[in-house]
Amino acid sequence: MGRSPCCEKTHITKGAWTKEEDQLLINYIRAHGEGCWRSLPRAAGLLRCGKSCRLRWINYLRPDLKRGNFTDEEQDLIVKLHRLFGNKWSMIAGRLPGRTDNEIKNYWNTHIKRKLLSRGLDPQTHRPLTNSYSDIRNSSSPLMIPEFAGIKVGTQEANSRSGTTEEEEEEELNLDLSISLPFQSQPPSANTAESKISTQIFATPPSMATQAVCLCCHLGFQGSQACSCQTMRMRMVPANDIHRYYRPLDS
DNA sequence: AATTGGGTCAACCGCGATGTT
């Protein structure tokens, strides 16, 4: 037999979170750390589904979250990453410190998507809406988004000059995406487009990993037992795990 | 002052991958 259900279907609160609920969740996670979302609501005294607690914490309550508008650099990076990963918001979020997948997804749908459309670009493919792919490859005009500096897909002229293939074209994109936590000890092994991209992105010196924000330091606990900086410097953390880069205070 | 319409974003839903029994 499997496990028991993740949460009781009855007596579950839905909708907007109250300040009291937020505080209960914050207090509990401060004391016990993240994890075991199934048992968390009851233990924290919340009448919420564990899933809802996890979402609230990750998207809103985490102390390392950035608030406020996206910077031009972040916007630029989102477009680059979206071109590489598509709607893999968690992958994109993993490379934008302090931003959540939900936040990026919302920002994409409300701002960037519209901007691209107004430029006549397909937000999914980042290519002109009216032209087919072959048209684009034969086009002499660069695929540029002036508002997002540095997003140049490449041109036929450039390709014929350098004799690059489509895959190489991808690699021509400057992927200096290391403002986040781009290092992974073992890049994905599968020979997929994503893995190639990941390999490239993750090919950052190990020293970059130490530039990640340690949550404990962020909270002012550097040097304390809770601070795991030194431990984390010994082993590399997957980029997607930046938000987990901390250790429960009571451990 | 009331209504309307668009923009924003927190939260929910459903699904696939993974883990556990």
Place this chain on the structure above:
DNA sequence: GAACATCGCGGTTGACCCAAT
């Protein structure tokens, strides 16, 4: 290996805000 739970993700919804009318 089957059955089930958990986790995490992407898509969608709906409440709220604000400006225009």
